[in-house]
Amino acid sequence: MAAKLILSMDGVVINEYPINKERMTIGRKSHNDIVIDNLAVSGVHAAIVTILNDSFLEDLDSTNGLEVNGVVLKKHVMQPNDVIGIGKYHLKYITDQASQTDPADFEKTMVLRTPGKPAATAAEKHAEPDRAMNTQVGTSKAADDEMIEKTGRFGALPAVETPPVESAQTAAPATSAAAATPAQTTAPAPQAAAIQILTGPNAGKELDLVKNLTTLGKPGVQVAVLTRRPHGFFITHVEGENFPSVNGQILSDKPHQMNDHDVIELAGIKMEFYFK
Amino acid sequence: MKIEDALEIVSQTNPGMVRAHNEDSVACEAACGLVVLADGMGGYNAGEVASGIAVSVTAMEIAHRLQTADPIERDEKTGEDLGVLLLRENIQKANASIFQASQSQPQYAGMGTTIVAGLFYDNRVAVGHVGDSRMYRLRGETLETITRDHSLLQEQIDSGLISIEDARQSKNKNLVTRAVGIDAEITAEIHVHDVQVGDIYLLCSDGLNDMVEDEDIRATLYAMQGNLPLAAEQLIQMANDNGGRDNVSVILVKVKNGFAAPRGWFAKAVVWFNQ
Numbered sequence: 001m002a003a004k005l006i007l008s009m010d011g012v013v014i015n016e017y018p019i020n021k022e023r024m025t026i027g028r029k030s031h032n033d034i035v036i037d038n039l040a041v042s043g044v045h046a047a048i049v050t051i052l053n054d055s056f057l058e059d060l061d062s063t064n065g066l067e068v069n070g071v072v073l074k075k076h077v078m079q080p081n082d083v084i085g086i087g088k089y090h091l092k093y094i095t096d097q098a099s100q101t102d103p104a105d106f107e108k109t110m111v112l113r114t115p116g117k118p119a120a121t122a123a124e125k126h127a128e129p130d131r132a133m134n135t136q137v138g139t140s141k142a143a144d145d146e147m148i149e150k151t152g153r154f155g156a157l158p159a160v161e162t163p164p165v166e167s168a169q170t171a172a173p174a175t176s177a178a179a180a181t182p183a184q185t186t187a188p189a190p191q192a193a194a195i196q197i198l199t200g201p202n203a204g205k206e207l208d209l210v211k212n213l214t215t216l217g218k219p220g221v222q223v224a225v226l227t228r229r230p231h232g233f234f235i236t237h238v239e240g241e242n243f244p245s246v247n248g249q250i251l252s253d254k255p256h257q258m259n260d261h262d263v264i265e266l267a268g269i270k271m272e273f274y275f276k
Numbered sequence: 277m278k279i280e281d282a283l284e285i286v287s288q289t290n291p292g293m294v295r296a297h298n299e300d301s302v303a304c305e306a307a308c309g310l311v312v313l314a315d316g317m318g319g320y321n322a323g324e325v326a327s328g329i330a331v332s333v334t335a336m337e338i339a340h341r342l343q344t345a346d347p348i349e350r351d352e353k354t355g356e357d358l359g360v361l362l363l364r365e366n367i368q369k370a371n372a373s374i375f376q377a378s379q380s381q382p383q384y385a386g387m388g389t390t391i392v393a394g395l396f397y398d399n400r401v402a403v404g405h406v407g408d409s410r411m412y413r414l415r416g417e418t419l420e421t422i423t424r425d426h427s428l429l430q431e432q433i434d435s436g437l438i439s440i441e442d443a444r445q446s447k448n449k450n451l452v453t454r455a456v457g458i459d460a461e462i463t464a465e466i467h468v469h470d471v472q473v474g475d476i477y478l479l480c481s482d483g484l485n486d487m488v489e490d491e492d493i494r495a496t497l498y499a500m501q502g503n504l505p506l507a508a509e510q511l512i513q514m515a516n517d518n519g520g521r522d523n524v525s526v527i528l529v530k531v532k533n534g535f536a537a538p539r540g541w542f543a544k545a546v547v548w549f550n551q
Contacts, residue, residue, distance in 0.1 A: 077445075219502060
């Protein structure tokens with residue numbers, strides 16, 4: 001079964017409409033696919049455009065507008081169980097395609113033929129100006145280094161000489177968003193962890209490992225990354241002549257899994273890894 | 277500076293956690309600064325066949341032509357660089373080969389492939405692509421997609437039907453609007469971009485960008501730019517950690533030095549003497 005809309009007023013179901021056309025209109029006049037004979041409804045009030053499993057709702061400049069789940073809007077990508085409100089009427093969107101993002105439904109890539117072609121060329125034209133602006137001044141190496149130091153997460157410090165490890169610069173502010181997407185919820189997030197600096201001018205500072213990737217060290221000197229994976233945290237040597245050590249053991253070039261209270265030594269600075 | 281000394285190229289491909297076959301193909305021709313990646317589709321092993329043909333035809337033909345020609349030569353008729361022309365012609369050639377094979381052998385009927393290819397020359401890169409395999413560029417701290425997918429989803433985004441946030445939830449991620457080998461004729465989209473020293477280019481199949489957020493890709497490339505093989509490994513590992521539902525392939529190209537084509541009689545003479 002494909003998707004359908006259930007029309008109701010004051011909780012009483014009036015009719016049911018299967019979504020069986022690419023474009024369905026909702027309105028007061030009798031030529032609409034879904035007719036709501038009420039003066040609060042415009043002649044042609046709204047349209048639902050369906051492309052494969054995605055349905056899009058659009059307000060066609062109606063006099064009294066429409067709302068979805070209580071929010072007034074002009075355009076909306078329909079989600080299962082959305083309720084469209086038009087005047088006193090409600091249209092509930094029901095689809096059994098809801099769980100399409102399950103692994104099993106992650107279909108192989110397929111080609112959608114000819115109808116897409118004109119749109120594709122339009123998209124290209126649209127893209128052209130961006131590409132023209134391709135030449136831009138890159139940041140110099142020095143500026144880069146400065147940037148890295150600025151993004152260090154060890155809070156405000158008195159202006160002392162920068163020790164190599166100070167620039168622990170983390171990335172990926174989008175991780176929370178990442179966790180929200182269905183494609184990525186399969187893996188359970190590992191336990192929260194942090195590192196604390198034990199020696200050097202920043203001794204005592206603490207860094208929560210909230211990102212998937214945390215860089216330790218200074219580019220060009222010695223760099224290691226702490227990666228967060230579904231089954232734990234791993235440290236990997238990235239660059240530099242000297243390899244970091246964990247509990248006095250020099251690392252190989254393979255990732256090393258971290259245990260609670262492991263002590264990392266990197267460029268002369270010791271820091272402790274622990275779970276929270 | 278010879279092109280193979282100016283670039284560091286690393287490639288890796290992996291079947292992922294779910295699929296039994298790897299339908300992706302990659303090729304790197306370091307001597308002429310060419311990288312090609314294709315993601316095949318079609319029943320049984322037809323996807324592998326399609327992507328294999330696409331990559332080998334494109335890579336070998338271009339490498340062969342560039343043994344005797346220079347990509348900066350201008351084509352008389354079109355006024356284009358030879359590099360651009362070679363990409364266009366050979367993607368067409370690959371298309372014809374795949375189309376013919378699928379017409380003549382029933383087990384290959386309907387096979388096709390995406391392709392993304394980059395040819396580096398004279399401080400530029402010519403990028404040709406068909407379908408939803410991508411090229412990204414990390415410049416400084418910024419990661420940009422420099423190809424635009426030929427996919428239904430991208431068209432929906434362009435026409436304003438769907439926002440980028442909603443696109444993540446879409447069920448139509450897997451539909452491409454252009455592919456190599458499906459029709460008798462194909463138009464590859466080709467653009468030329470300026471290259472800067474320090475840039476990192478990432479070519480990938482959708483097995484990477486469907487499973488890993490752009491921000492995580494950026495963070496990985498940025499943190500591991502000093503160690504490209506590790507970066508490639510890390511990217512594939514992230515895709516597999518997130519489920520690895522599709523084959524994952526990556527090619528990384530780092531620009532270590534400038535590679536401007538020699539200009540003027542003196543520069544040319546130096547090259548000539550060094551040969």
